[in-house]
Amino acid sequence: MERVDIGKPILDRNERLAAENREAFARAGVFVLDLMASPGAGKTSTILATVAALRDRYRIAVIEGDIASKVDSEKVKAHGIPAVQINTGGACHLESEMIRRAAEALPLDELDLIIVENVGNLVCPTEFDLGEDAKVMILSVPEGHDKPYKYPNIFQISEAVVLNKYDTMGVFDFDEEEFRSVVRSLNPAAPVFAISATKGDGVEAWAEWLADRIESARSRAAAQG
């Protein structure tokens, strides 16, 4: 018997491709946002509201990875935004290779922002780097304020948390104070944006945060020449 030391990340291949994606996106000057959520949390309506808020300032495209919603890319295209649907083959998360293939179908040089709609799942997408600039999660009020106890990892790796369907707060027994305090304990640096994507409430503050992130990525890139 011979012992062979390997000492390599298990997701080595995914991480290498993610690094290549990140480089390609940076070269093209496009900011990539990975949006993660449960099915039904309102990913598509959040994307549409975000597009509406930022489309005058940025050229936006969408990569749709959600297997549950094949109609989504049609909805996005109907708003005049380029969209690519990824066939995940039933996978529970997106991987960097799928993003690379989807990005090949987009005019990267003519874009400022790509929003990736990850597969509806709070567990699996957390381990996979796609080459994005930021991971953000959406939680909807009907899912309950205790979600962070059940799925802490996604709250820990997200740079911001969007709390969607905020207008239904009165209907569901959602303890906002407790929710915010658990999120703070998991990820003290992440802001929480309460929005109602379909009504447009609160979208502005979220969109401004995203615009700030895009601008700071640009000035960092400019500083590096």
Next chain:
Amino acid sequence: MHEMGITRGILEAAFEAAEERGATRIAEIRIRVGELTEIVEFALQFAFESLTPGTLAEGAKLAVEHVGARSRCGRCGTEFDHGRFDALCPECGNPFNEPVAGRELLITSIDIETPEGLADALEDPGPAAGAVAAGEE
């Protein structure tokens, strides 16, 4: 069930290293998994058992080493162990800390059998095999 994908990653790396050395069999694969990942060991073992038959790693053992969470305080530099929900610096209460450990997802080493190793084993049967050969019947 992203454990399927994780397991494919484990096997990809293990097969690559094993084939490089002309291994005839993989006996054990060792991995290191951080406490802050979302890996369920039961699901990992299940995926491992369903993906290995008919491969070099058929019948191999998957040994999982768990690593606790540890961070370094961004203000006072203290390093401390913590759980998922209590990543505050115990010295100064600062919540903005650098993770040191707990997010690992590594394949550390594998044990393989090679034709060379097999030849050695045949030349030197070892005490157990010797005892059988020198049976008293």
